[in-house]
Every structure is written in structure tokens, then in C-alpha cells.
Amino acid sequence: MTMSRDEVFQKVQGVLVDALGVEEEEVTANATLMGDLGAESIDFLDIVFRLEKAFAMKVPREELFPAEGLLNNPELISNGKLTAKGLAQLREKVPHTDLTEFEKDPSISKIADLFTVNAIVNYVAGKVNAT
Amino acid sequence: MGTLGTDNWQPATFVFSMRWIWIDKFVEFESGRRAVAVKNVTAAEEHLHDHVPGFPVMPECLMIEGMAQTAGILVGQASDFQEKVILAKISKAAFFDYVTPGDSLRIEAQIGTISPEAASTSGRITRGEQLIAEIDLIFSHIDHNLGGKRFPEENFVFTGAITSLLRDFALSGSPSGVRGRESGE
Numbered sequence: 445m446t447m448s449r450d451e452v453f454q455k456v457q458g459v460l461v462d463a464l465g466v467e468e469e470e471v472t473a474n475a476t477l478m479g480d481l482g483a484e485s486i487d488f489l490d491i492v493f494r495l496e497k498a499f500a501m502k503v504p505r506e507e508l509f510p511a512e513g514l515l516n517n518p519e520l521i522s523n524g525k526l527t528a529k530g531l532a533q534l535r536e537k538v539p540h541t542d543l544t545e546f547e548k549d550p551s552i553s554k555i556a557d558l559f560t561v562n563a564i565v566n567y568v569a570g571k572v573n574a575t
Numbered sequence: 576m577g578t579l580g581t582d583n584w585q586p587a588t589f590v591f592s593m594r595w596i597w598i599d600k601f602v603e604f605e606s607g608r609r610a611v612a613v614k615n616v617t618a619a620e621e622h623l624h625d626h627v628p629g630f631p632v633m634p635e636c637l638m639i640e641g642m643a644q645t646a647g648i649l650v651g652q653a654s655d656f657q658e659k660v661i662l663a664k665i666s667k668a669a670f671f672d673y674v675t676p677g678d679s680l681r682i683e684a685q686i687g688t689i690s691p692e693a694a695s696t697s698g699r700i701t702r703g704e705q706l707i708a709e710i711d712l713i714f715s716h717i718d719h720n721l722g723g724k725r726f727p728e729e730n731f732v733f734t735g736a737i738t739s740l741l742r743d744f745a746l747s748g749s750p751s752g753v754r755g756r757e758s759g760e
Binding site: 462490493497505 | 637664666686687688692693695713715
């Protein structure tokens, strides 16, 4: 099944509207899930379930939202920022996310800002068109 | 009493002595798929005299609790009650009519997805032919989601009061090791 990026965006938009109770206009490409759309950790589970249903595919939560696993590892965090090793691991885990801005100041309080609508669309588009 | 959020969390003792059961019995139970419970609303329920004086109606939050218990037991039994299943999110709760003393509610829950960390359910509450509510829930398997925090070894979610509701169904796994006897159906 191949879907255009626009089609994927529309569907992801619908999923986020349902899961987070926000208006369609708020779900812009650069909107952050936690900052702009008010998502909390339990919402991430809801989003994963709904994405699986909408796109008829498995979405392992660690693939879509892998940063959570990194946050508890002392080798990867130092003084509230990701170490070089941590950054390398993050880069590996989130090929669907642009890290250039984040890398300038990799503080973990900013990791939440990486979760944008675009990141989800990139991930889903990549997965959907690979099968 | 317990203080949630500290490392040495103890379950509050009132969980074991107070009855907080908002379903009366299960009438259908398909392990891992769906379950149907019945809740009869009676004028003997104390809170109805205050909700609302002169116009007793079952509070919607208690209907959500009834659904949470029906769906939560369905989800818990799917893992033989080994997981501590906790209601984490109410995805949808829509109500279409008042429920009053004398009403008999049928609470039907279906499992949507189960993963190691969580489960989603969808459900309907009906009174006879009439749709009373649509309630979709998300449950968390807390041991998988709060790594590092210590919880009591025993499964404090599924107490005997809850699991005894399943005694008429031949199912495996309950914290006390009691197995359901053969149902007559």
C-alpha cells in the first residue's frame, strides 16, 4: 500500500484530534505533541493504538517514541544533557526526526519538543510505504 | 493509609474492607475478547438520595466505574491477573439518557488492543434496547510503565471481591488461586 505524504498527514491529523481532543487547525506539521497539543505520557499509548488501527500496521512504541528509554541511562545523560554517546543513540533511534536544532543544546528538558506532528508523519509514511 | 508516589507504597487498607463494586454479575465472558456484566440500580443506593434530591439519577462517573470494572476484569483476566491493570485514560464517555432506580443496565466491553504496557477497550451500556452510554477506555499495566518504583508483590488491583464475580465462568488464573467451576451453559 502506498500513500502520499499528504494522505498520511490527514490521517495522522485525525488520530491526534481524536486522541488529544484538539481542533484540526491546531494540528500543524510543526506542532509539538507535548508543548503545543498538551499530550501526556498516557496519550502516547492512545496515539500508538489509534495509529495501528488507522494504518493497519504494528507501531512498536519504542520505535515511535524511543527517547523515553534513553532518559534513564546514566551513560547517556550528564548534567541534564545528552552526552555524545546519548546523541548518537538518539540519532539512530529517530531517523524520522530532524535533530539539528536539538543538537545545539541537547538538554533533556527539550527532548519533548522533538515529538512533533511531522515526526509522526515521517515515521508512518516511511513504514507504510516500505511494506 | 497509603501515599502514592513514594518508594515504599503500601496499599490503603480500605481497599480490602470496603465494597466498591459497580457491577452485579457477569452474564457473558469471552476470555481475551469481550464481556457483558449487569448492573441493577436500586433506590437503596445511598448516594441517590443526594443525586439529585427529588430526582434520583445514577451519576455518570459511576457508570464509567462500572465499565472500568467490566473492562478492567476482562483485560486482567487476559493475562491471568498477573498484571496490575489500572484505568489510565477515558478516551470517550458519551451519555444518552438518565438512569433511575429500577433500571437494569447491561454493560458490554470489548478489547481493542492489548500490549505489554497497556490495553484499550470500547464499550456500550444499554437498558433493554436503548443505548445509554458509549465508553472507551485505556488501561495501563503499571509494572511495565513505572520501572524502578516498587509496588507490593501481591496484586492489589484484583482482590477477591472482584475476581469472585467470575466464579460462574470456567477460567484460569486468579490471585487467590480459586478456579471458576463449570458454568451450566
